Amino acid sequence: MTTPTPTPTPPPGPTPAPSLAAALAALEDVAVGAGVDATTARHEGESLAATVAEPSRGAFVDWCAETGRPTSAEAFQDAASRGRRYRAAPTASMSLLATTGSTHAPAYAAALGDVALAAAGLGTPDPRATGNAATAAAAQLSEPGGPGVRPAAPTLGEEVTDSLLQQLSVVQRRLAGLGSPLSAPIAGPPTGPTGGSPLATAPAAPEPPVGSEPAPEVPRRSVEELLAELDGLVGLADVKAEIHRQAAVLRVEGLRAEAGLKAATITRHLVFNGNPGTGKTTVARLVAGIYQALGLLSKGQLVEVDRSELVAGYLGQTAMKTAEVVASAAGGVLFIDEAYSLSGDQYGREAIDTLVKEMEDRRDDLVVIVAGYPLPMAVFISENPGLASRFRTTIDFADYTDDELVRIFAVMAAGAEYDAAEPVLARLRDVLAGVQRGPTFGNARHVRNLLEAAIGRHAWRLREVDAPTLEQLRTLDVDDLDAPAELLAPAVEVPAGVVDIVPPEPEPEPEPDREETP
Template sequence: MSTTAFAAALDALAATATAAGVSGPAARTEGERLAAAVAESSPGAPAAWIAATARPTSGSLQPFFDAAMSARRWRNAPTDLLDDLIATGSPHSTRYAEALAAVVDAAANLGDPSISAIAAAEGTKAVHRSAAAGRDKAPTPKTSPSTSPSTSPSTAHPLPTTPPHLTHPTQPRTPPLFPTAEGDGPDKAAGSETPRRDVSLPEVEGPLGPVNASRRGVSDPAAAPAEDVAEPERTLEELLDELDQLIGLRRVKDEIHRQTELLRIERLRGEAGLSAPTLTRHLVFVGNPGTGKTTVGRLVAGIYRALGLLDKGHLVEVDRSELVAGYLGQTAEKTTAVVERALGGVLFIDEAYALAEDQYGREAVDTLVKDMEDHRDDLVVIVAGYPGPMARFVGTNPGLESRFARTITFEDYSADELRQIFGSMARAADFEPEPAALERFDRLAADQARGEGFGNGRWARNVLDSAIARHAWRLRDVERPTLDQLRTLVPEDLEDVVDIGTDGEATT
């Protein structure tokens, strides 16, 4: 049934393209590629895709994976044909975007639909609908990175990807007033074994990545000791004040304050010998990437310790790859080992819905539920991800439903909040944007599609990364820049930042 619906959606896409004056076969191919990129995490999807597209494969599924790889960028940006329709002002762009959305919906149901595929479909549809509605900026001619308007090709220098003088970013003089732009997002490499940081201290967000505040003065943070470092004791008032100083997140702050008071009163009632209902400490965080979920999770760990509910108050951040092993039986051991690292603190599971995709992930969930019960007095678990997939994930196991009774929603930042975050990040790195540069940033923010998957703080950070690279390129012929020249960002430094996808990745 899903194969039939997918084939019908492709036919409708080709017909819509023809009505718009675009090649129907080209649109069909584009739809097939986008569908593969959306459905690639679903078991059985490759074979269903092959059957629906009638590809001659000689039994090989390789055409599906080739198509998926070629179109992954379209999960976060308009397809080429839609981009052309938008650029030419075609009145058919909205209908074409809706036809693409129908293809994406059908693709998410190919094979045995995974929660990750459903999440990818929701984000992809939002991106294309927003672009067609005019909330994405039409493409503008791009200057080749190997040349400059004022430099001939024969004398041009290659544009550096990282400014030489910022190989080790300057540390801020004061803590920033914005959440760390954490790495939650839809496009982590599947099966990655790169270990996450065990975060026990606030991080300061430089333009090139987070630096642990306890390691200031270490030129290479990666070379610092990997073992957990106990966070200095902080009072409840200090932690709540730090929460309140974060930019935006009003609803999140209100929820954390309410949860804190509930748990505080529960503790006091127990100390007074009164009966009290056992309140769940575990939390579900839902929202787009870059909205401060990890930063708030770290503060929650400290708050729970200040309330006397946890011994250490550290945070251990993981995803599916650090909980699931290659064989049944090994996953339980791997999950329990991670739980043991988090005892006395908070275990933060990013994109937790990926654990509901197969029997290996379900083994990790079953083990986690048991370990949460065994260590209910010295472990708090926070699961995070997109709203729809997270609701389905929690519903896959009765033990999860009973333990995650409170969900906190992280809303996207407003344009004004993004401007504040960008300015704070710049000043933390010893840069000062001119007012005109901030106005240019405002225009970039207004042009961004705000669908599911928008990068928020991560997007602002990548705008700054790109601006710093342009700043270094602008000063390439100045042998000894003045201090003001070294610190000042001008509109020109943001001028070529015209394509920053919903995952926050910048193209100049």
């Protein structure tokens, strides 16, 4: 009797991208293990997912379903607006984990990367969503301090960053609409040892056996290291000089206090003036680390917010909401972008009054940095005596030159594991030469939008390649920069006060709930 020949088992391929609901649940699990509030982690993940999926038609329907919300385009857009900063910088929780040297930082970054990947498949897949996912995941895998910096967190090896390439090839198959299953083998670096999603295979350091010596803590960076990182940023010569001066003054004052000498009262709060994309958030993150290294702050994390995260819908609720945000920044830096938007109405005034009180109550372990356009910021500071007495140092951020923007593009591309050769950079110079500059020009934000569009066109270009090679997955072509006109326009709205610095009209006060009416 002839023994039948067994059917060979095909080699396992990469696991399909997880659903957004599954990715968010995994993020919450990692957060709990890392000591991060699960609700905060989910909020970050939902915002990250919304900003990644924003270009995809109908994405808000899938996003609402995956997050368990009633279908609402408004809720989706609100989350996308909050999450746009995560396409260029780590989330607040990710920043805190990396700043404190937590061994859970790699796993949290990996979970955020999975959220970004899952979001790229919401709605009708769009190449721009692929670009958003690539740069957002790279931002989470980067060390606080700027785009393109390779992660220094423990156990965050090459398999994590390289896996981003393989994940994007999964998205490319989705874009192509091919009949092959998403789990088909793909050329590229191997998956993690568990055979699951590669980004999910960057676990936190294992718990040491009972009775063994605890793992040594990751040393925090020194002032010299942080200042060296500041000096390594593109451009910003005047900003660097002022931060160096501030660090020197604060260091000497600390030494005088230790020696028992009388120390002058120096306000540590700062005003950052500048157009969008001029590096204000990046420098704020470094300032947080510098102040922590000087012993002025206990944690050194950066919490970035805008008006929507400080102001509530009813009078009385704004004070509580603002106080909660300030409490989350205690021990670090609270960075308020477009702070001038708090001027001109009773809700904003309530937030400002609460902020001033909290700054006084937490003056020994909190630094506040407010940022925005120069003229509106001058009006904002002058409107409240409490602000004027606390924000005495203003740092101006100049616009980048074309050469500096090209260098920033190259750094961002390398941070997202893409290769942009000189012909691509030459094409970028031509594109930048044709862009009209003004107060709403996005600077580094503009070239990030160009990079995201190029990554999306790159994915679309490879949609019919069944097994793209590693080189193909990495290499951007000149044609990838020929994005549609709507992607080349600065995606920055003109805020109130840029053309006319008169504060905006007060928002109408909503009607109180009838149950609460006396």
